[in-house]
Amino acid sequence: MxxxxxxxxxxxxxxxxxxxxxxxxxxxxxxxxxxxxxxxxxxxxxxxxxxxxxxxxxxxxxxxxxxxxxxxxxxxxxxxxxxxxxxxxxxxxxxxxxxxxxxxxxxxxxxxxxxxxxxxxxxxxxxxxxxEIMGVRETGSRIELQIKNNSTAVYKVVEICKEFNMELNAISVYKNFSHEHQLLTIRVSGEEMDQLIDALWDSGTKINQILAGGNTEKVVPS
Structure with missing residues (x-):
């Protein structure tokens, strides 16, 4: 930019x-x-x-x-x-x-x-x-995830979003979150949010929290 x-x-x-x-x-x-x-x-x-x-x-x-x-x-x-x-x-x-x-x-x-x-x-x-870059004014949900600290982990999340026709409005990566993980924050919108969350968990991604409609939900896998 x-x-x-x-x-x-x-x-x-x-x-x-x-x-x-x-x-x-x-x-x-x-x-x-x-x-x-x-x-x-x-x-x-x-x-x-x-x-x-x-x-x-x-x-x-x-x-x-x-x-x-x-x-x-x-x-x-x-x-x-x-x-x-x-x-x-x-x-x-x-x-x-x-x-x-x-x-x-x-x-x-x-x-x-x-x-x-x-x-x-x-x-x-x-x-x-x-x-603006973080998509704060955009509609949709903000999802904070812990992903593996390698070059392919981000692309994997993007592919999952694409699979469920979710619009990716913003994305940011904090590489120094830990030795093994980086912190990925995405803002997405679409009709298949529940399916997206399930697929992210199934991929081995840990979801820290979801912010939707002004409410923050701390997420634990079922």
Whole structure:
């Protein structure tokens, strides 16, 4: 899954000469936390709500007069922004960008193509992508299974779903569940759910739980 499928394309940007007070107002009005900084069409930095809050003096700080607060609000964001921020390409895999955000503890990554800012991806976008990939909005049942830790176990489950004409809406694998097993989660829909469950048990697959219609059922073989 490429990042271009999940990034925000209509990005609000500001100039490095923008005063802190104006940047703070833009963030407040748009209810976001990251502002890419662009000059002459090129990305030169990024400033966050946290950067601005740290730069602007607090209104409850009695040691600072109103004149000092005005001066601070007029300071240019170029002195407080992150220069040369970490960026992504539209064709970068979603998981690579998520790992970058985790590694560097950042909440957003500007997306650049041919030196031009074409989008931005935030933590919210990553979570949105995760829920879509997991099929959370899809109808049907979510089944969590323990399968053997080999390359054919997943295909076996898929073949069983196919045998009973079950639509496979989402699939995920956690390989490090245990030394002998991997954890497979599928979301399926179809008319032959009971037959599917029986066939999965008969194949040697252990079903941990089934989530259908908002109810979680822990399953033990009969």
């Amino acid at each position: 490429f990042i271009k499928l999940w990034m925000q394309r209509d990005v609000v940007t500001i100039d490095p000469d923008t005063p802190l007070g104006e940047a703070a107002e833009i963030i407040k009005q748009n209810s976001f936390r990251h502002l890419p900084v662009v000059k002459d069409g090129k990305l030169v930095g990024i400033i966050t709500q946290k950067d601005i809050n740290q730069a602007l003096p607090s209104a409850i700080d009695s040691s600072l007069g109103s004149e000092n607060r005005v001066i601070a609000a007029q300071a240019k964001i170029s002195s407080f922004m992150v220069n040369q921020p970490i960026t992504a390409s539209p064709m970068d895999p979603l998981e690579n960008v998520a790992l970058l955000m985790r590694k560097f503890k950042i909440g957003a990554v500007p997306v650049v193509e041919n030196d031009k800012l074409v989008g931005i991806v935030t933590e919210t976008d990553i979570f949105r992508a995760f829920t």
